[in-house]
Amino acid sequence: MNALHHHPFAPRYHRRCREAVEGLEPTVLEDCMTAMHASPFASLLHEEPMDPEQSFIRVENLTKVFQPKKSRRMLGLLPAKSATVGFTAVDDVSFDVKRGEIFVIMGLSGSGKSTIIRMVNRLIDATDGTITVDGKAVRSLEPAGLRDYRNRTINMVFQHFGLFPHKSLVDNVAFGLKVRGVDKEAREAKAAEALAIVGLGDRIHAMPDQLSGGMKQRVGLARALATDAEILLMDEPFSALDPLIRKDMQELLIKLQSNFKKTIIFVTHDLNEAMYLGDQIMVMKQGKNIQRGTALDLLEAPADPYIEEFVAEVDRSRVLTAAMIARRPGAGGLQSHATVRVTGDTVLHELLPTLATGAEPLEVVDQDGSVLGKITAEDVFSALSPSKGTSHAA
Ligand SMILES: Nc1ncnc2c1ncn2[C@@H]1O[C@H](COP(=O)(O)OP(=O)(O)OP(=O)(O)O)[C@@H](O)[C@H]1O
Ligand SMILES: [Mg+2]
Incomplete structure (x- = not known):
């Protein structure tokens, strides 16, 4: 029984197979499982529904080495080492994110945060490692699968939530759902719900140019959370905002999240923001993951002088x-x-x-x-x- 549960195939094992093999000797069990995977019944192994506690996004040993441009290499503009081995922007990083969690990637400029997000989104290809989302190997997605992944599973949010100037607020927020074929009534209801959460429930037919800058940001946030993509990748979405609006947006993100329950990877270089938003925080330094844990884990036991310095600045x-x-x-x-x-x-x-x-x-x-x-x-x-x-x- 124990051997079965600890077997690497175990989480995917179909219940009926599990009952049949429980109690077998580990070596016999190993043979059975290997045979099952090679057999015409292999698809049965994938039938068991996903355990919500299991990681939804799993990243293992992810590495990105940027190769210098050929021209610079040939002109001898680079030090000998980087001319041959390239620059390691993300170095053997592993983490996993559960469904419904806000996972924050935190670190100074250049530590590799955006590079990780871009690899998860496949905007750039990883050099090494695996990325699994909802059981699918993201690095092996073929064009059709990749299109589906980008259109349906993930939604990338950038710093500037550009609104369509000629569309009303409700149409702006419902746009992502319209593109995905959600019918008018359902998409408008969802958009109105999101706008109400961000405090603009009585302005849903207003046009963007009738709003203040802060209000436009709220609409952008409502739009990001109201899509039907399960995963949101947010790369420093609030960094350009003044502190009051930024705080407001952080609070609204939590409110929207408790309503729409996305799985969010949120990048920031601000530890206060990381600790306020993150269920889990991963701290990056020069491409490496140097600590991962909750806000309290980081405050109580910073794993590195670099984190200690950050923690000293935190508003406890x-x-x-x-x-x-x-x-x-x-x-x-x-x-x-x-x-x-x-x-x-x-x-x-x-x-x-x-x-x-x-x-x-x-x-x-x-x-x-x-x-x-x-x-x-x-x-x-x-x-x-x-x-x-x-x-x-x-
Ligand atoms: N296309 C590229 N070619 C070469 N080097 C790159 C490329 N993209 C990023 N880098 C380098 O990789 C490192 C990590 O970059 P990345 O953009 O991931 O940092 P970041 O943590 O997001 O920083 P910031 O907080 O400034 O956005 C940097 O040194 C950067 O110069
Ligand atoms: Mg970045």
Whole structure:
């Protein structure tokens, strides 16, 4: 049984086959599986529905070496090494993204972030490694499969959400769905829903030139999330925005995401943005993945001085949540009764006004109302201080 579950083919194994082979000796099992894959019944192996916990996008050992242009090589304009071996922009990077997750790729300029996104989209070809999306090997897609992948599975969002000036907001947002053949009523309903989430529900028939710059950005974001592509690739979409609009857009992305549930790869060089948005964050440095984890993983155990430097700049009050620092029921030192309840996902910054009224300890509960623990004002202030960190966290 164990041998079966750990076998590399196991996740794809059809249930009936699994029942038939359970309990076999590992060596016999190995032979059976190899025979199955070579047999006319091999297609059965792919029948089992995908486990939602399984990775939706899987990238393994992805590498991109850019070769110098021939002319520069011949003119001797490059150092001897790069003239022969090229420049490694992405170096053996592996990661996986679950369905519905926001996966952030973070790193300084030139660290290889856009190159990864372009390889996932097949705008450029990888030098080595594999990219699997929903079980399909992206690097081996033939022209028809590739067209389908680009048209239906993924949607690439660039920095400038250009709107069609001659189309109303609802038509702008519904455009992607129209191209994919969604009928008028359904696409307009979805577009109106997205526009309502970004606060423009009463302006759906307005024209883009009647909007402020910030409003246009909101429409662009609504359009990106309202398509039927399951995956969004977003390459620094908010970098050119002023800080207030940028914050607004980050909040709207979370709101739209909770409604439309896309799987998002989001590129940024801003760690605050990465920590606010990312379920998982991968930090890139000179083409390599140097750490991967949640915001709290990066704050508590930065894997590299480069990440430590970034983390020192992070606004902890907007990244740490009540759940992250709550002391579990029964932990010592908290005898008094809690007077105010807060949910676990409340960021510490939002607790400050309550704490300023003298209400403490606060009781932290999850979405279902179960108690996660309690926190005092002192817990909050000590978590906000980088020197003390969050070492007392539950
Ligand atoms: N077509 C190309 N030919 C040669 N080198 C390239 C090419 N595209 C990118 N590079 C190099 O690969 C490295 C990574 O580039 P990439 O665009 O992925 O960085 P990035 O992390 O997205 O940076 P930024 O934050 O500035 O957008 C850089 O050194 C860049 O000069
Ligand atoms: Mg880039």
